[in-house]
Amino acid sequence: MGVFATSATARRRHRTQKLAFVVLLGVTVLLILPVLAILGMLVYRGAPALSLEFLFSEPVRGMTAGGIWPAIVGTMWLVGVSLAISAPIGVLAAVYLNEYAGDTWYTRVIHLAIVNLAGVPSIVHALFGVGAFVLFFEFGTSILSASLTLAIMTLPVIIASTKESLSAVPMSFREACWNVGATRWQTIRHVVLPNSIAGILTGVILQVSRAAGETAPIIFTGAAVFVPFLPSSVNDQTMALSMHLFTLSTQVQNVPQEITYGTALVLVGLVVLINGVSIVIRSRIRRRRKW
Amino acid sequence: MSREEVEGAGANPGAELGTGLGPRLGRSPARQRLHRAKELLIETVIRVCGVSAVIFVFGIFYFVFREAAPLLFGGLDLGELLTSGEWYPDSDNPRYGAFALIAGTLAVTLLAMLIAVPLGLGAAIFVSEFSRGRTREILKIVIELLAAIPSVVWGFIGLVIMNPLIIDLFDTPVGLNVLNGAILLALMSVPIIVSIGEDALKAVPDTYREAAEAMGATRWQVTWRVLLPAARNGLLAAVLLGVGRAVGETMAVLMATGHSVNVPDSPLDSVRTITATIASELGETAQGSDHYRVLFVLGSLLFLITFLVNLTADLVIRGFKRR
Numbered sequence: 001m002g003v004f005a006t007s008a009t010a011r012r013r014h015r016t017q018k019l020a021f022v023v024l025l026g027v028t029v030l031l032i033l034p035v036l037a038i039l040g041m042l043v044y045r046g047a048p049a050l051s052l053e054f055l056f057s058e059p060v061r062g063m064t065a066g067g068i069w070p071a072i073v074g075t076m077w078l079v080g081v082s083l084a085i086s087a088p089i090g091v092l093a094a095v096y097l098n099e100y101a102g103d104t105w106y107t108r109v110i111h112l113a114i115v116n117l118a119g120v121p122s123i124v125h126a127l128f129g130v131g132a133f134v135l136f137f138e139f140g141t142s143i144l145s146a147s148l149t150l151a152i153m154t155l156p157v158i159i160a161s162t163k164e165s166l167s168a169v170p171m172s173f174r175e176a177c178w179n180v181g182a183t184r185w186q187t188i189r190h191v192v193l194p195n196s197i198a199g200i201l202t203g204v205i206l207q208v209s210r211a212a213g214e215t216a217p218i219i220f221t222g223a224a225v226f227v228p229f230l231p232s233s234v235n236d237q238t239m240a241l242s243m244h245l246f247t248l249s250t251q252v253q254n255v256p257q258e259i260t261y262g263t264a265l266v267l268v269g270l271v272v273l274i275n276g277v278s279i280v281i282r283s284r285i286r287r288r289r290k291w
Numbered sequence: 292m293s294r295e296e297v298e299g300a301g302a303n304p305g306a307e308l309g310t311g312l313g314p315r316l317g318r319s320p321a322r323q324r325l326h327r328a329k330e331l332l333i334e335t336v337i338r339v340c341g342v343s344a345v346i347f348v349f350g351i352f353y354f355v356f357r358e359a360a361p362l363l364f365g366g367l368d369l370g371e372l373l374t375s376g377e378w379y380p381d382s383d384n385p386r387y388g389a390f391a392l393i394a395g396t397l398a399v400t401l402l403a404m405l406i407a408v409p410l411g412l413g414a415a416i417f418v419s420e421f422s423r424g425r426t427r428e429i430l431k432i433v434i435e436l437l438a439a440i441p442s443v444v445w446g447f448i449g450l451v452i453m454n455p456l457i458i459d460l461f462d463t464p465v466g467l468n469v470l471n472g473a474i475l476l477a478l479m480s481v482p483i484i485v486s487i488g489e490d491a492l493k494a495v496p497d498t499y500r501e502a503a504e505a506m507g508a509t510r511w512q513v514t515w516r517v518l519l520p521a522a523r524n525g526l527l528a529a530v531l532l533g534v535g536r537a538v539g540e541t542m543a544v545l546m547a548t549g550h551s552v553n554v555p556d557s558p559l560d561s562v563r564t565i566t567a568t569i570a571s572e573l574g575e576t577a578q579g580s581d582h583y584r585v586l587f588v589l590g591s592l593l594f595l596i597t598f599l600v601n602l603t604a605d606l607v608i609r610g611f612k613r614r
Contacts, residue, residue, distance in 0.1 A: 013509050013512065014509065016509070016511055016512075017509035017510060017511045017512070020510075020511035020514075020515075021421055021510075021511070023413070024413050024414075024416055024417040024421055025417060025421070027409070027410050027413035027414055027417065028413065028414045028417045028418070028430060030410060031410055031414050031433075031434065031437065031478075031481055031485075032430070032433050032434075034437075034478055035433055035436055035437050035440075038440070038448055038452070041452060088340075089340050089343050090340075092336065092337050092340035092341070093340040093341050093343055093344065095337055095340075095341075096337045096338060096340060096341025097341060100334070100337065100338070100341070101341065109345060110341060110342060110344055110345055111605075112602065112605055113344040113345040113347070113348045114344045115601050115604075115605050116348050116597075116598055116601045116602070117344050117347055117348055117351075119532070119535045119536075119539070119597050119598075119600070119601040120348075120351060120539070120594060120597060120598075121538070121539025121540070121541060121566055121593050121594075121597055122442070122539065122540075122541050122542075123539070123541040123566045123569050123570050123590065123593070124351065124355060124539070124590050124593050124594050124597075125351070126569075126570070126573075127354075127355045127358070127569065127573075127586070127587055127590040128350070128351040128354050128355050130358075130573070131354035131355055131357060131358045131587070132350060132354040135358075135578070136354065136357075152347050152350075152351075155343070155344065155347070156344070159344070183326075183330050184330070184334070185330050185333045185334065209439055212441075213439075213440075213441025213442070213443070213444070214441065214442075215441070215442065215443040215541075215542045216442075216541040216542055216566075216570055219570065219574070220573055220574060242441055242443045243443075245443050245444065245447060246443050246446070246542065246546070249446070249447050249450055249451070249546065250450075250546060257451075260447070260451075261451075264444055264447050267441060267443075267444060268440060268441070268444055271439050271440070271441060272436060272439065275435065275436060275439045279432055279435070283428075
């Protein structure tokens with residue numbers, strides 16, 4: 001047999017390799033197809049319902065007609081307030097972990113807590129919100145209670161992505177700054193944070209998308225099935241898109257299909273759009289990064 | 292910290308002018324003291340934020356347990372809760388046996404993992420070892436989108452798409468059952484399995500790959516014989532985190548598993564999970580009643596389960612990082 005002739009073993013190895021490739025590709029496609037099918041279905045069935053009137057008017061006749069404006073406004077309130085709470089805490093927590101803390105048992109406990117915070121079931125966050133904010137701190141069922149619950153639930157998202165972008169800033173930047181006599185905080189404030197702002201923004205955006213989609217944590221802490229007015233302060237109850245979709249699809253009879261699909265499409269569209277923005281920002285940073 | 296120092300810190304122009312150049316020579320000692328005070332204040336705030344996650348995790352446990360405690364130490368039969376299938380919280384003679392709920396949770400989670408683990412690990416291997424460049428980027432983005440779809444939307448999909456599909460395919464009267472919930476949960480927990488699994492594969496040094504390829508191994512042989520054993524712990528952690536996600540998922544299973552308290556015999560039986568029970572019953576109970584408190588007991592149980600799963604996953608990951 002010549003040196004370059006393929007042996008039986010080599011051919012078999014090659015076949016296995018090909019088979020493995022096809023199977024793995026198939027598995028991956030099997031994951032991607034449902035996403036596309038679901039998005040396609042929502043667009044196909046939900047798009048006919050979309051109109052300016054649907055977006056900007058109130059639900060009427062026991063929510064079997066009309067639009068979803070109060071739910072959209074409510075979701076904005078919940079997301080805005082929860083962001084105002086979790087963004088500063090999350091960014092500073094990441095600054096602590098990346099810039100101040102060493103690799104000690106203490107830091108490990110914090111990491112463990114963050115992982116666990118991300119892993120606590122959303123319904124347990126809801127129970128916590130009821131026990132802590134609604135009852136103990138007496139905020140009642142309100143935007144404030146719901147937003148605090150959402151903020152704590154989404155904190156790990158901001159911490160993780162901020163920390164990642166902080167650690168991407170080269171050590172030499174910090175050393176150069178320290179060498180001209182800057183303190184730790186000055187270095188962070190004027191060198192580290194400006195150089196990682198895009199990554200922090202990505203985390204914030206992901207937090208927004210996560211908070212906008214959550215349902216369980218807000219059902220008992222501040223979201224209501226129907227509120228006849230738009231919220232005017234954080235002490236009000238409010239409607240929310242996610243809660244509205246839940247209500248329409250399980251609690252109310254005889255809702256025209258396109259209204260439910262329309263609501264689902266708006267919610268998914270919002271979340272996908274927000275995620276898209278964060279993906280674009282991230283790929284921009286990668287391309288532009290000079291170090 | 293004295294009031295004077297705090298005020299001074301706010302009005303300190305040097306910090307603004309300095310733009311990161313630090314305390315200058317020739318600055319008066321008073322100024323330097325203010326400066327140090329400001330630095331100390333900010334550092335304290337940062338340290339407090341740093342431990343916030345720990346505080347919140349304890350807070351969650353404390354406040355959930357606080358609502359559960361009066362019942363837990365005042366008459367609840369924990370043995371009955373865990374082993375009896377009689378869940379009649381509203382009857383005149385209320386019985387709190389959560390076995391059917393626990394069985395429902397286990398059934399849905401188990402079936403979901405049977406689907407999600409091969410899919411998730413397969414996709415992780417494909418993304419990490421068999422694709423590159425643009426394809427890889429696009430795959431990662433789609434999987435990220437999969438993770439972004441809110442759970443209430445998954446529940447809605449279970450109701451309006453999966454339900455009729457399962458009725459047609461399996462010729463059953465109801466399509467809201469273990470299978471429906473498990474498929475949704477599988478799709479929901481796949482992204483976390485893929486991303487953690489991919490991290491684990493990426494953490495295997497390239498020298499391993501190069502050494503194997505230099506000996507003439509195909510890409511698949513490298514993966515099967517070298518990478519999977521080397522990344523074993525990380526992949527295990529990925530699966531564990533997927534399990535954690537599935538056990539705690541609420542809205543999707545609430546809407547898609549059929550809402551009947553029942554120990555399932557087959558994937559086509561309707562069930563109700565622990566999470567779904569809390570979500571559907573909490574709104575109807577009077578605050579402080581036994582029924583209300585038993586839901587918090589179930590919440591504490593969920594918290595402990597996911598805490599243990601996450602702790603194990605973290606220890607496993609730490610193990611493979613140290614090595």
